[in-house]
Amino acid sequence: MLRFIQKLTVAIVLRVVHAALIELMQLDSRAKQEFERLPEDMSYAIATGHGAPTLFVRWRGGKLERLASLDNAVCTLAVKSLPLSFQLFTGQMGLAQAYARHAFTLKGDVADVMKLARLVNLTESYLFPPFITRHILTDIPRLEVNPLRVYGRIACGFLCNRYKLTH
Amino acid sequence: MNPPYFEFLNSVKLLCGELALERIAAELRHLGAQKPLLLSDAVLAKIGTLKQVADAMEAEGCPAAHVFTDIPVDSSLAVVNEIAALYREHGCDSLVAVGGGSVIDTAKGVRLVLSQDSDDILAICGVENLPPGIRVPFLVVPTTAGTGSECTGVAVIRNDKSGVKMEILSPYVQPDVAVIDPRMTLGLPPKATASTGMDALCHAIEAMTCLQANPLSTAYATAAIRLIAANIVTATKNGGNKEARFAMALGSTMAGIAFSNSMVGAVHAIGHALGGVCHVPHAVAMTVLLPHVMDYNLDRCKADYAALLPLLVGEEKALETPAPKRAKAAAEAVRALGRQLNEICGLPLSLHAAGVANKLDFDRVAEVAVNDGALIVNPRAATEAEVKEILNAAF
Numbered sequence: 001m002l003r004f005i006q007k008l009t010v011a012i013v014l015r016v017v018h019a020a021l022i023e024l025m026q027l028d029s030r031a032k033q034e035f036e037r038l039p040e041d042m043s044y045a046i047a048t049g050h051g052a053p054t055l056f057v058r059w060r061g062g063k064l065e066r067l068a069s070l071d072n073a074v075c076t077l078a079v080k081s082l083p084l085s086f087q088l089f090t091g092q093m094g095l096a097q098a099y100a101r102h103a104f105t106l107k108g109d110v111a112d113v114m115k116l117a118r119l120v121n122l123t124e125s126y127l128f129p130p131f132i133t134r135h136i137l138t139d140i141p142r143l144e145v146n147p148l149r150v151y152g153r154i155a156c157g158f159l160c161n162r163y164k165l166t167h
Numbered sequence: 168m169n170p171p172y173f174e175f176l177n178s179v180k181l182l183c184g185e186l187a188l189e190r191i192a193a194e195l196r197h198l199g200a201q202k203p204l205l206l207s208d209a210v211l212a213k214i215g216t217l218k219q220v221a222d223a224m225e226a227e228g229c230p231a232a233h234v235f236t237d238i239p240v241d242s243s244l245a246v247v248n249e250i251a252a253l254y255r256e257h258g259c260d261s262l263v264a265v266g267g268g269s270v271i272d273t274a275k276g277v278r279l280v281l282s283q284d285s286d287d288i289l290a291i292c293g294v295e296n297l298p299p300g301i302r303v304p305f306l307v308v309p310t311t312a313g314t315g316s317e318c319t320g321v322a323v324i325r326n327d328k329s330g331v332k333m334e335i336l337s338p339y340v341q342p343d344v345a346v347i348d349p350r351m352t353l354g355l356p357p358k359a360t361a362s363t364g365m366d367a368l369c370h371a372i373e374a375m376t377c378l379q380a381n382p383l384s385t386a387y388a389t390a391a392i393r394l395i396a397a398n399i400v401t402a403t404k405n406g407g408n409k410e411a412r413f414a415m416a417l418g419s420t421m422a423g424i425a426f427s428n429s430m431v432g433a434v435h436a437i438g439h440a441l442g443g444v445c446h447v448p449h450a451v452a453m454t455v456l457l458p459h460v461m462d463y464n465l466d467r468c469k470a471d472y473a474a475l476l477p478l479l480v481g482e483e484k485a486l487e488t489p490a491p492k493r494a495k496a497a498a499e500a501v502r503a504l505g506r507q508l509n510e511i512c513g514l515p516l517s518l519h520a521a522g523v524a525n526k527l528d529f530d531r532v533a534e535v536a537v538n539d540g541a542l543i544v545n546p547r548a549a550t551e552a553e554v555k556e557i558l559n560a561a562f
Contacts, residue, residue, distance in 0.1 A: 078296075096543050100379035100430070101172045106294035110334050110540035113294075117543060138378070138548040 006086040010048045013089040014055040016154065018066050019163045020123045021057075023153045025064065027145045028126075034119050035059065044116055045073035048089070049082030058166075065166035075108035075116070091128045094136030095120050126150045173381035175428045179318045180344045181420065184413065187348035188220055191263065191306060192227030194344050198304035200261030202232035204254050206274050207265040211310060212236040214354060220265045220308055233257040241442060242269045243325045244333070247276035247288045254281060261304035264342075265351075267363070268314030268323075268449060271307050275322035275340035278305050282339060288324070294336040294540075308346045311355060312402070312415035313363025313450055315370050315423020317345035325443060332439040334540045341427075347420055349413040357403045357512035360415075362450035364399040365505065365514070367419035368392065369453040372501070373432040374425035376464065376471040378544040384429035387421045392478040394418030399504070403511050433549050434460045436539035437557060440532045441518070451521045454505060454514060459561045461498040463553070467546035469494040476500065518562045529558045 024031035043058040056067040079085040084103045087093040095117045098104055106113055125133050125140055126147045133140050157163055182190050195203055203224070207217045221231055235250055254262070254277065264274035276288050282300035283291050291297060307317045316322075322335045352360070371391040374384050395418040401411040437460070438452035447455075465472065472494035477485035479500040488496045508514040515521040533554040536542065542549060549557075 076296075096378055096548075099543050100170070102174050102295065104294075105296040107296045108293055110294060110336075111331065111538035114538040114540065114543065118537070121548070138546065 003082060006082050007052050010082070010085050010089050011053040014046065014048070014053060015163065016127065017089070017120070017123055018055060018057060018064070019154045019157050020127055020150060021119060022064055022163065023150055023157065024119075024123060024126065027150060027153070028122060029144060030141065031119060031122055034115060035064070038115065041074075042112070043070055043073040043075070044112075045070055045076040047076065047078040048085035049079055052082045052085060066163060068165050068167070073108075075106070075112040077104050077106055077113060077116070079104045091124070091132040091136060094124070094138070096138055097136065170379075170381050173379070173383075173428075175381065175383045176320065176338055177318055177341075177424050177427070178338070179341050181318075181347060182344060183347040183417065184349070187346045188223040188308070188350065189227060191220070191308070191346060192224050192229035194306060195224075195229045195261055195263075195304065198261065198343055200304040201229065202257075202259050203229065203261040203263045203306075204250070204257065204259035205231035205234045205263050205265065206238060206250065206270055206277070207234070207236050208238045208240075208270055209236050211266055211270075216310055216351065216354065217265050219350065220263070224263070231263070232259045238266065238270050238273050240269055240448070241325045241332075241446065242273040243327045244276070244288050245327055247273055247280060247324060248286065250277045251280040251286070261306070263306045263308070265308045265310060267309065267311040268316045271309065271314065271316040272322040272324055274305065274307065275316070275342075276324050276335065278303050279322070279335065279337060279340055288335070289326070292333060292335045295338070297337050297339060299339050305342045306344045306346065307342045308348070308351060309416070309419070310351045311359065311363040312352050312412070312419040313366040315367060315419050315421075315426065317342060317347070318420055318423040319427035321427065323439060330443050331535050331538075332443045334439075336540075345420070347416045349409050349416060352412050352416060353407060353409070355406060357406065358514055359450075360406060361399065361403045361508040361512050361514045362448070362454050363419070364395055364402065364415055365454040365457065365508070366450040367415070367422045368395045368399070368501070368504075369434050369457045370422035370426040370431060371395065371418075372457065372461070372475065373434055374422065374429045375475070376468045376546060377430050377432045378546060379429040381429055384425045388425035388429075389478055391418045391422035391425060392475065394421070396479045396504070400507060400511070403508055430544045431541045432460070432545035433463065433536075433542055433547070433554075433557070436542035436545065436549075437532070437536045437554055439539050439541065440535035441523075443535060444528050444532045445518075445523050447518065447521050447523060451515055455516060455518055455521055455561050456557065458498055458502040458505065459557050461501060462560075463549070463557055464546050465494060465498060472497040479504070518558065523562065526559065526562060529555050532558060
C-alpha cells in the first residue's frame with residue numbers, strides 16, 4: 001500500500017513539475033534563459049525506481065514536450081529506488097543532496113544535469129514553502145512572481161489540458 | 168554532524184615507498200597480465216622518468232608490449248579513443264599509466280572504453296551508470312604529488328567539440344594498483360612542486376567543506392592537510408628531500424581518496440572552466456582560485472574553516488587566534504602559504520600572472536563553470552554573476 005501511495009505521489013509531482021517548468025518559462029527570466037540555452041531536441045528521462053513512473057521530456061521548437069516514452073534520451077537520470085524518489089519529489093531532499101547521497105545514476109553529460117538541476121531548484125523554490133526550501137536548496141533563488149500565480153496557471157493549464165502528451 | 172547517508176570506496180592497492188617501481192611486474196603478473204600498454208607523455212619520456220619505470224618493469228620480466236607517449240597536457244576524448252584502438256591493435260592485456268593528472272585520467276578513460284567494449288567514450292559517459300564490464304588490469308604511477316588521481320573514481324577529460332572538460336564518474340575508473348615511489352617526484356621543478364602541492368591542498372580543503380563530506384573522507388582530508396601544510400615549502404625549496412617528497416605524495420594520495428568520496432566544489436568547477444576556455448593549467452588555477460573561493464564560501468563554512476586552522480598553522484598558533492576569527496584566519500593562512508611559495512619559486516597568485524591576458528573570456532568561463540558537476544556540492548550555489556565576481560577578484 002505504501003509503495004502504491006509513493007508511486008502515485010511521485011507520478012503526480014512529476015506532472016506538476018513538468019507543468020511548472022512550462023509556466024516558469026513564461027514567468028521567470030532565469031527559467032526562460034535556461035530553456036533558451038538548451039540545444040534543440042535536448043531530452044531528459046527521469047526514472048523514479050523499479051516499476052515506478054518515468055518522466056520523458058524533450059525541448060523542441062521552443063516547447064517542453066512530455067512524451068510517453070523515449071528510447072535514447074540525451075540524459076537519463078535514474079533514481080535508485082522509489083522511496084528515494086518519494087523523498088526527492090516531496091521536498092524531503094534536494095537534488096544536490098540526492099547527488100551527495102548517491103541517490104541516482106546518470107547516463108550522459110554531467111553538464112546537462114546541472115542545467116536540469118538549476119531548473120528543478122527554481123521550480124521547487126516556487127512550489128514549496130520557504131520552510132521546506134531552506135532545508136533542500138543550497139541557496140533559495142529570489143522569486144520573480146508570486147508562487148500563487150504559478151499555482152494558478154498550473155491549475156488552469158491542467159483544466160485546459162495544456163500539458164498533454166506529445167505523440 | 169554526520170550526514171544522513173554516505174558512501175565510501177577506495178579499492179586501490181597502494182604500493183608506497185622504497186623500490187615500489189620494482190614491484191610493478193609482480194603486481195601485473197598477479198593480475199594475470201603479461202602485455203601492458205605503457206602510457207605517458209613526451210616530457211616524462213624526454214627527462215627519463217618513463218625509462219625508470221619501463222626499465223624496472225623489463226628487469227623484472229614484464230616489459231611493455233607497446234609505449235604511447237603522445238598524451239597532451241589537456242588530454243581529450245579523441246586521445247582516449249585513439250589509445251583504446253592502439254591497445255586492441257597491439258593485443259595488450261593491461262594498462263600502466265606513468266604521469267600526472269592528464270596521463271592518469273586519460274588512462275582511466277581508456278580503461279572504461281575497453282572494459283565496456285566500446286569505441287567511443289562519449290557514448291558511455293555518465294555518473295555511476297556502468298557495470299564493471301571486461302576486466303582490464305590497470306596500474307598507475309603518479310609523477311606529481313597533486314592530482315590524487317591514482318585513487319579517485321573520476322576522470323576529467325577535455326571534449327574537443329565543446330572545449331569543455333567533462334567529468335566521468337565511475338568506481339571502475341579506479342586503478343587496481345597505484346605506485347607511490349618518492350623517486351618519481353624527486354626531479355619535479357620547484358614551481359610544479361608548489362602548484363601541484365596546492366592542488367592537493369585544494370582537494371583536501373574542498374573535500375572537507377563540500378556538501379558530500381562524510382566522516383571517513385574528512386579523516387583522510389585532515390590527515391592530508393597536515394602532511395601538505397608541513398611539507399610543501401620544504402619540498403619546493405629542496406626537491407631532493409626524500410622525506411618531504413614522500414610526505415607530499417602521501418598527502419596528495421590521501422586528498423585524492425578524500426575527494427573521490429566527497430567530491431570537490433567551486434574551486435574545481437571554475438578551475439575546470441578556466442582550463443577548458445583559457446587553458447590555465449589545472450594546478451595553477453587551483454592555487455589562484457582557492458583563497459578567493461574560501462572567501463566566497465566563508466559564511467557557510469565557518470566551523471569547517473575554523474577546524475582547518477590548526478591543520479594549516481599548527482595547534483599553538485591556532486589557539487592564539489580568537490575562536491570567531493579562526494575561519495577567516497584559515498583563508499588567510501592559505502593566502503600566506505601561496506605568497507611564501509610565490510617568493511620561493513614564482514608561483515602565480517593571480518589569473519593575470521597565470522597567463523590570462525584579459526577578462527574577455529570570463530562570461531564564457533562563468534557559463535561553463537556553472538554547468539560543472541563539482542559545483543553541485545559546493546556549500547553555495549554560485550550563479551554566473553558570482554563566478555564572474557570570483558574571477559574578477561582573482562584576476
